[in-house]
Amino acid sequence: MTAGPARSVLRRGRGVLEVPGVALGHAWHTGAGRLTGTTVIVPPPGSTAGVDVRGGGPATHETDALAPGTLVDGADAIVLTGGSAFGLATAHGVQRGLRADGRGFPAPGLPGVTVPIVPAAGIFDLGRGGEPCAPPDEADGHAAYRDARTDQPHLRGSLGAGTGAWTRRGLVRGGLGQAVVTTPSGHTVAALAVANPMGGVLDPAGRLHAASVLAVHGIEVPPAASAPRAGAQGSGNAAPGPADSARNTTIACIVTDVGLDPARTARLAQSAHAGLARAIHPSHTLFDGDTVFAVATGERREAIVDPLVLVELGVAAADALSAAIVDAVLCAEPDPVPGRVTAAGVPAPPALVESAPDTARAWRALA
Structure with missing residues (x-):
C-alpha cells in the first residue's frame, strides 16, 4: 500500500476528477424560461457502484440495478439532473452515447449489442427559470455525455x-460543488454534490453547520453576518410556504480509487449520508x-476488506460530502437574468456571494 499522510487531508481540489480515469460532463440552460441542467460522471470500465436513498x-432511475446481489456490479455512468422526474429522461441520452461508444452490459445472445447501465437522480427545479417549465431532456443528457x-x-x-x-x-x-479527501492510507475519496435542500448550510448566527467537520481538517471560514431570513431586506423572496418547502433534494456521487x-x-454511499446531515439542517x-x-474504480480482484480501512473510507x-455541499452553496453565482421571476411568480433568490461575500470569498480562496 502506498504511504499516505499521517491524517486525512480535505481539499476542494478537482473533486471526482482527481480519481484517475473518471470523466465529468455538463449541459445547462440559464436564459429566460429555463434555469436547469444535467451532470454526468463517467467512471472507467470495471468500476463498482452503489446507492443509498434516504429522502x-x-x-x-435504475437505482435497483445497483443493489448488491443483482446481475451487474457497476454503472457505465451516473447522471445527476434537474427537472425532477421529467429530467430522468436525460439518462436515455447518456445511454445512447454510451452504446454508440460500445459501453454497457453485453446483451446475452446478441453479439455486439450492449445495454449501458445509467442510474440517475433528479432535483426539483421546475419553473425556476420562468415559463415554460421545461426540464432537461434526452438531448441534454447526450450533450452532457x-x-x-x-x-x-x-x-x-x-x-x-x-x-x-x-x-x-x-x-x-x-x-x-466538489471536494476531495486523501486518507491516511493514501486513498482518494471525492464527492460531487448538487445542493437543492429544504434546509440550509448556515445556522441562525451565520455559522456553517459543517464548521466542526471542516475544523477537524484545519479549515475555517468566517461566519456570515447572519443567516438569510424569510422576508429579510434584499432576500429577494417572500416568506416561504408549503409549496416552496416541497421543491427540494440534495443528490451526490462519491468516487474513490479503492x-x-x-x-x-x-x-460507502450509506456512510456519506452522515456528511449530508452535518452540512444541511x-x-x-x-x-x-x-x-x-x-x-x-479499483480492480475488483484487489478489493479492500480490512475493516479499519473501510471505516476510514466511510469517514472520508x-x-x-459535507465540504462538497458547502462548496456548492458558497460557489453559486448570482442569477444571470436580473430580476428573474419564476413560473410560480416568486422572485429568484440571491447567492450567498451577494449576501455573505466575506464567507464566500474565504471559501473560494481555499485550494
Missing part, C-alpha cells in the same frame, strides 16, 4: 445539475429526495 421524495472529459474545466458553482438549485426553502441559491465489492460500495425530510451514489466520504 422522502426521491426522483430516481459528449462533454464528459477527464480535464473538465467546469468544476463547481451554478452549472450542470446545480444550475437551478435553491436552498433554505428558496431563500438562497444552491449549486454544484477496489470495493458492490456491497461495500453501497456501504434539516436534512432527509419528507420533501427531500436525498440520494447518494458511490463508485469505486462523509467529510468530503
Whole structure:
C-alpha cells in the first residue's frame, strides 16, 4: 500500500476528477424560461457502484440495478439532473452515447449489442427559470455525455445539475460543488454534490453547520453576518410556504480509487449520508429526495476488506460530502437574468456571494 499522510487531508481540489480515469460532463440552460441542467460522471470500465436513498421524495432511475446481489456490479455512468422526474429522461441520452461508444452490459445472445447501465437522480427545479417549465431532456443528457472529459474545466458553482438549485426553502441559491479527501492510507475519496435542500448550510448566527467537520481538517471560514431570513431586506423572496418547502433534494456521487465489492460500495454511499446531515439542517425530510451514489474504480480482484480501512473510507466520504455541499452553496453565482421571476411568480433568490461575500470569498480562496 502506498504511504499516505499521517491524517486525512480535505481539499476542494478537482473533486471526482482527481480519481484517475473518471470523466465529468455538463449541459445547462440559464436564459429566460429555463434555469436547469444535467451532470454526468463517467467512471472507467470495471468500476463498482452503489446507492443509498434516504429522502422522502426521491426522483430516481435504475437505482435497483445497483443493489448488491443483482446481475451487474457497476454503472457505465451516473447522471445527476434537474427537472425532477421529467429530467430522468436525460439518462436515455447518456445511454445512447454510451452504446454508440460500445459501453454497457453485453446483451446475452446478441453479439455486439450492449445495454449501458445509467442510474440517475433528479432535483426539483421546475419553473425556476420562468415559463415554460421545461426540464432537461434526452438531448441534454447526450450533450452532457459528449462533454464528459477527464480535464473538465467546469468544476463547481451554478452549472450542470446545480444550475437551478435553491436552498433554505428558496431563500438562497444552491449549486454544484466538489471536494476531495486523501486518507491516511493514501486513498482518494471525492464527492460531487448538487445542493437543492429544504434546509440550509448556515445556522441562525451565520455559522456553517459543517464548521466542526471542516475544523477537524484545519479549515475555517468566517461566519456570515447572519443567516438569510424569510422576508429579510434584499432576500429577494417572500416568506416561504408549503409549496416552496416541497421543491427540494440534495443528490451526490462519491468516487474513490479503492477496489470495493458492490456491497461495500453501497456501504460507502450509506456512510456519506452522515456528511449530508452535518452540512444541511434539516436534512432527509419528507420533501427531500436525498440520494447518494458511490463508485469505486479499483480492480475488483484487489478489493479492500480490512475493516479499519473501510471505516476510514466511510469517514472520508462523509467529510468530503459535507465540504462538497458547502462548496456548492458558497460557489453559486448570482442569477444571470436580473430580476428573474419564476413560473410560480416568486422572485429568484440571491447567492450567498451577494449576501455573505466575506464567507464566500474565504471559501473560494481555499485550494
